[in-house]
Amino acid sequence: MKTMTTEELINLLDANEDLNIIDVREDFEVANGMIPGAVHIPLGELPERLEELDPSKEYIIVCRSGNRSGKACQFLESQGFNAVNLEGGMEAYDGELEFK
Template sequence: MSDIMNVTVTDLGEDAAILDVREDYEWEAGHVEGALHIPLEQLPARLEELDPDVDINVICRTGGRSFRATTWLNQNGYSAFNVVGGMGAWFEADKPMVAANGETPRVL
């Protein structure tokens, strides 16, 4: 477990590559603008959508799913970092969010 690298939402730069592994309904309610959305269970089948030459910052709601995705990505040759606290921490840090459903962005 010590192999996992963590990053906080405040450490992420504006140009950071973010992979959101939450479910569709969570993504639609609110997400980081510019993030790539691949639900955790779809990650193995959609791995080709990720750039192996870019550090990937993986986010979910609180950090559990992103931890699993980060572990798996690192085992498969990617440079992945777990975003500590997930979208809850992102929201608490008052970082910008967008919603796919046209409503005020929120974290479910």
């Protein structure tokens, strides 16, 4: 499984890279802030929302600590998607947040 550090992610965000970030946390967790531009798809909804994703794109998967996003990455890879797990999740992320 491919991984990315929060520092690498912040550098890509600062460079205005076109990123596809999926936040797999629950509603009550994302209420505390999300990475700007992230799409919220709770882990339990991922299988039925696969049609929203483009198999030709790379997705950076985020959760609270990196465990659920790791499971999401394994699932997405098994479905033919290119997924990258954010190491340490939101606990390690100290960049800008957006609130939805």
